Amino acid sequence: MTLDAKIPSGPIEKKWDAHRFNMKLVNPANKRKYTIIVVGTGLAGASAAASLAELGYNVISLCYHESPRRAHSIAAQGGINAPKNYTNDGDSIYRLFYDTVKGGDYRAREANVYRLAQVSGNVIDQCVAQGVPFGREYGGMLDNRSFGGAQVSRTFYARGQTGQQLLLGAYSALSRQINTGKVKYYARRDMLDVIIADGQARGIIARNMVTGELETYLGNAVVLATGGYGNVFYLSTNAKASNATAIWRAYKRGAVFANPCFTQIHPTCIPQSGDFQSKLTLMSESLRNDGRIWVPKKKGDTRNPADIPEEERDYYLERLYPSFGNLVPRDVASRRAKEMCDKGFGVGSTKLAVYLDFADAIKRTGKETIAEKYGNLFDMYHEITAEDPYTTPMRIYPAVHYTMGGLWVDYNLMSNVPGLYVIGEANFSDHGANRLGASALMQGLADGYFILPYTIGDYLATSQFKAVADGHPAVAEAKGATQERIARLLAVKGKRTPDDFHKALGHIMWNKVGMGRNKKGLEEAIQQIAALREEFWKDVNVIGAAGDLNGELERAARIADFLELGELLARDAHHREESCGGHFREEYQTDEGEAQRNDKKFSYVAAWEHTGDGKEPKLHKEPLEFEYVKPSQRSYK
Amino acid sequence: MNFTLKIWRQKNRTDKGKLVTYAVSNIPPDASFLEVLDVLNGDLVRKGEEPVAFDHDCREGICGSCGIMIEGRAHGPNRKAATCELRMRSFPDGDTLTVEPWRARPFPVIKDLVVDRSAFDRIMQAGGYVSVKTGQAPDANAIPVPKHHAEEAMDAAACIGCGACVATCPNGSAMLFVAAKVSQLALLPQGHAERKERVERMLAQMDAEGFGSCSNTYACEAECPKQVSVQHIARLNREFVRATAL
Ligand SMILES: Cc1cc2nc3c(=O)[nH]c(=O)nc-3n(C[C@H](O)[C@H](O)[C@H](O)COP(=O)(O)OP(=O)(O)OC[C@H]3O[C@@H](n4cnc5c(N)ncnc54)[C@H](O)[C@@H]3O)c2cc1C
Numbered sequence: 001m002t003l004d005a006k007i008p009s010g011p012i013e014k015k016w017d018a019h020r021f022n023m024k025l026v027n028p029a030n031k032r033k034y035t036i037i038v039v040g041t042g043l044a045g046a047s048a049a050a051s052l053a054e055l056g057y058n059v060i061s062l063c064y065h066e067s068p069r070r071a072h073s074i075a076a077q078g079g080i081n082a083p084k085n086y087t088n089d090g091d092s093i094y095r096l097f098y099d100t101v102k103g104g105d106y107r108a109r110e111a112n113v114y115r116l117a118q119v120s121g122n123v124i125d126q127c128v129a130q131g132v133p134f135g136r137e138y139g140g141m142l143d144n145r146s147f148g149g150a151q152v153s154r155t156f157y158a159r160g161q162t163g164q165q166l167l168l169g170a171y172s173a174l175s176r177q178i179n180t181g182k183v184k185y186y187a188r189r190d191m192l193d194v195i196i197a198d199g200q201a202r203g204i205i206a207r208n209m210v211t212g213e214l215e216t217y218l219g220n221a222v223v224l225a226t227g228g229y230g231n232v233f234y235l236s237t238n239a240k241a242s243n244a245t246a247i248w249r250a251y252k253r254g255a256v257f258a259n260p261c262f263t264q265i266h267p268t269c270i271p272q273s274g275d276f277q278s279k280l281t282l283m284s285e286s287l288r289n290d291g292r293i294w295v296p297k298k299k300g301d302t303r304n305p306a307d308i309p310e311e312e313r314d315y316y317l318e319r320l321y322p323s324f325g326n327l328v329p330r331d332v333a334s335r336r337a338k339e340m341c342d343k344g345f346g347v348g349s350t351k352l353a354v355y356l357d358f359a360d361a362i363k364r365t366g367k368e369t370i371a372e373k374y375g376n377l378f379d380m381y382h383e384i385t386a387e388d389p390y391t392t393p394m395r396i397y398p399a400v401h402y403t404m405g406g407l408w409v410d411y412n413l414m415s416n417v418p419g420l421y422v423i424g425e426a427n428f429s430d431h432g433a434n435r436l437g438a439s440a441l442m443q444g445l446a447d448g449y450f451i452l453p454y455t456i457g458d459y460l461a462t463s464q465f466k467a468v469a470d471g472h473p474a475v476a477e478a479k480g481a482t483q484e485r486i487a488r489l490l491a492v493k494g495k496r497t498p499d500d501f502h503k504a505l506g507h508i509m510w511n512k513v514g515m516g517r518n519k520k521g522l523e524e525a526i527q528q529i530a531a532l533r534e535e536f537w538k539d540v541n542v543i544g545a546a547g548d549l550n551g552e553l554e555r556a557a558r559i560a561d562f563l564e565l566g567e568l569l570a571r572d573a574h575h576r577e578e579s580c581g582g583h584f585r586e587e588y589q590t591d592e593g594e595a596q597r598n599d600k601k602f603s604y605v606a607a608w609e610h611t612g613d614g615k616e617p618k619l620h621k622e623p624l625e626f627e628y629v630k631p632s633q634r635s636y637k
Numbered sequence: 638m639n640f641t642l643k644i645w646r647q648k649n650r651t652d653k654g655k656l657v658t659y660a661v662s663n664i665p666p667d668a669s670f671l672e673v674l675d676v677l678n679g680d681l682v683r684k685g686e687e688p689v690a691f692d693h694d695c696r697e698g699i700c701g702s703c704g705i706m707i708e709g710r711a712h713g714p715n716r717k718a719a720t721c722e723l724r725m726r727s728f729p730d731g732d733t734l735t736v737e738p739w740r741a742r743p744f745p746v747i748k749d750l751v752v753d754r755s756a757f758d759r760i761m762q763a764g765g766y767v768s769v770k771t772g773q774a775p776d777a778n779a780i781p782v783p784k785h786h787a788e789e790a791m792d793a794a795a796c797i798g799c800g801a802c803v804a805t806c807p808n809g810s811a812m813l814f815v816a817a818k819v820s821q822l823a824l825l826p827q828g829h830a831e832r833k834e835r836v837e838r839m840l841a842q843m844d845a846e847g848f849g850s851c852s853n854t855y856a857c858e859a860e861c862p863k864q865v866s867v868q869h870i871a872r873l874n875r876e877f878v879r880a881t882a883l
Pocket residue numbers: 039040041042043044045062063064065068070071072073074075076077078079080162163189190191192225226227228237238239242243245246282401402423424425426437438439440441442444
């Protein structure tokens with residue numbers, strides 16, 4: 001198999017325009033002859049489904065949530081980037097492109113990133129027109145803030161609920177199309193397999209989560225907009241139900257999985273407080289604009305933070321990175337926090353936390369100003385920890401947050417399986433080895449509103465479709481395989497709950513495939529995950545019936561997939577003998593402890609092909625070429 | 638901490654359902670209410686019993702999935718918090734808590750604490766949008782919006798669609814939910830072209846779904862986790878008068 005990224009030729013700023021002109025169009029009258037299945041109603045899925053329906057295609061939209069508006073995108077807090085340069089501080093498409101390629105530690109495709117930067121301005125226009133109440137200045141113009149260490153202010157926001165407002169915008173567009181009948185929408189449907197007939201993705205098998213029935217949905221193309229797989233670590237900032245099943249099933253049907261080990265650990269989350277804990281809560285990155293991060297200079301110091309005098313505190317980010325200070329990128333901030341705790345400087349009862357202190361900012365700007373900026377986050381922190389961040393520093397610790405890896409797609413956002421498109425966090429395309437803050441929302445909406453609706457037309461216009469109906473062997477096979485899998489899960493009747501296994505997997509992942517990785521640990525992880533998987537299929541207890549609303553069965557099926565994906569993630573991390581972005585191999589660091597890339601050997605996308613259960617996956621390499629942003633060692637000193 | 642939970646168990650839409658008593662022990666005060674249900678469910682599964690079904694996802698008060706009546710209060714005793722944000726330190730140790738699903742005719746129980754709130758989606762489909770196609774938008778700064786309008790629109794738009802307002806209303810009215818959207822779009826110039834149709838259609842759909850009408854008890858505002866104000870209902874009423882008088 002050769003992976004052809006299908007990057008158009010020509011200068012980077014002309015590629016997308018030229019490509020749009022060269023693509024074949026579907027005649028307006030013919031659009032209604034095509035049906036497109038969009039799985040997922042997050043930012044990527046809702047925007048795609050609405051835009052495709054507006055063009056005249058028939059769209060089938062599904063999600064496992066009870067309503068499209070509940071998708072995990074709703075939880076994004078901080079903001080969305082676009083190089084509008086409304087602040088006149090020197091931003092441009094090229095600068096956003098440059099920052100994203102550099103921030104991704106030179107492991108993203110230049111052409112994709114450039115296009116993303118190009119269309120991101122239209123995304124903001126679209127959202128405003130839908131009635132998204134972005135933050136504004138007194139003159140009525142849109143406000144921008146600087147986010148995640150960017151040197152320009154290009155982030156649009158709606159208080160601390162940007163994801164919610166953007167999703168409600170996309171949801172409103174989707175609702176309008178449901179009302180017109182162009183979108184047929186199905187809630188509480190769990191996609192469990194994709195149907196590939198005659199070499200083309202033609203449908204999916206989904207479980208009706210209320211009745212338990214397996215249903216078949218057929219069309220001319222399938223779009224997966226099913227989000228990220230951060231929950232493979234069990235504890236993460238992702239919503240509880242976020243999972244990898246859709247992309248994992250596609251992987252097992254031949255779609256290649258790119259850079260699974262590129263996961264993002266966010267530096268500012270509320271630390272874990274006990275074993276009962278079911279998820280981690282993010283404290284927005286924007287807090288680092290005003291908060292100062294420190295630990296006591298003395299190991300194991302148990303004094304109250306207020307009793308630790310200034311000269312006995314180590315503001316380690318300011319010390320190590322004088323020019324960026326507390327605003328270094330996420331991967332750097334996370335790693336340094338872990339390092340401090342590993343060395344024994346951690347604070348709080350678990351010693352797995354560092355302080356994020358607002359005392360100076362409150363002194364400088366007043367409590368009111370801080371409350372206006374971060375009031376809702378401070379309240380949330382207070383609610384969870386019973387501590388008041390206005391008077392005592394927050395305790396924070398890194399947590400798994402985002403997955404840059406995902407199914408491999410070409411420039412058209414199509415996987416290597418014809419007709420199978422992947423958008424949003426589910427694909428691997430734009431963030432390389434590390435995503436910059438406020439760029440996931442931008443990418444999800446860019447994919448759904450402005451990229452996929454064009455590229456999918458070219459595929460439909462240039463492909464031949466044979467009739468595929470319920471009786472087709474591919475449909476029967478997929479349905480049978482799904483049925484059998486469910487029966488197998490229910491038949492184990494062991495002793496341990498699915499959640500038990502998930503926690504055990506998370507433990508291995510976090511300790512050995514988390515922030516710091518090394519050869520030995522990864523080899524152990526690969527073995528331990530395989531052993532745990534075997535144990536799962538012997539000892540899991542899935543209670544209840546197949547033909548009923550059954551949360552345990554849903555979870556068990558997802559965990560079974562995580563148990564496979566976890567191993568692939570570790571394998572990918574093991575093979576990539578370099579450090580880059582969020583992937584930190586302890587053996588490969590500079591004298592100063594920064595990530596050391598190896599561009600000669602690893603300047604490629606690692607795309608893994610499933611070769612059968614119990615067999616080693618096959619590695620394919622898509623070489624990366626940097627014509628515009630020349631790779632250099634990232635420096636934030 | 639230890640608690641006695643009396644939880645509504647109902648197999649499916651047609652089952653009659655009943656309260657079943659369970660004990661949970663050794664709960665840390667920092668645990669959230671949903672984590673207590675997790676603990677209970679773990680115990681039940683180990684005993685071979687069916688766990689309690691409940692909707693949840695983000696567990697940080699934004700997706701609107703969770704929604705449980707605890708001791709007769711929607712989302713429990715804390716103001717400004719969804720069920721998932723509620724920590725056990727809000728209750729006295731040894732407490733007995735009655736745990737029930739939302740009760741409202743348009744929200745039928747699907748199983749245990751899970752209800753069907755798709756009526757909310759259908760109200761939105763009837764008119765909760767601006768009819769702008771992808772690609773039609775002018776530059777984002779082409780139309781200035783006074784800051785106080787944008788802020789007030791945001792107050793309304795903060796609604797998470799949880800349904801606590803309906804569950805808590807003696808009439809089972811969805812007025813606060815509908816008002817939040819009507820008001821948001823009435824406050825923004827982008828929403829003006831369709832303001833007449835929007836309010837009429839959304840209210841008609843609300844009636845068709847079987848929600849009751851508003852008699853200004855303000856129970857909804859008191860229990861709304863996002864503190865959506867009843868002033869938005871006043872604005873909705875003005876929008877409706879305006880729409881029907883023109
Ligand atoms: C707490 C938090 C804060 C964040 N803040 C920011 C921020 O400030 N700025 C930023 O840019 N990014 C942020 N991110 C990242 C960003 O929110 C996500 O990357 C993005 O929203 C993902 O959108 P999506 O459409 O790809 O997927 P999602 O929103 O996760 O949607 C997935 C959809 O797929 C459906 N689905 C999945 N699997 C199946 C299946 N098998 N069958 C049926 N349906 C399925 C789900 O029901 C859902 O509708 C944040 C993330 C988190 C966790």
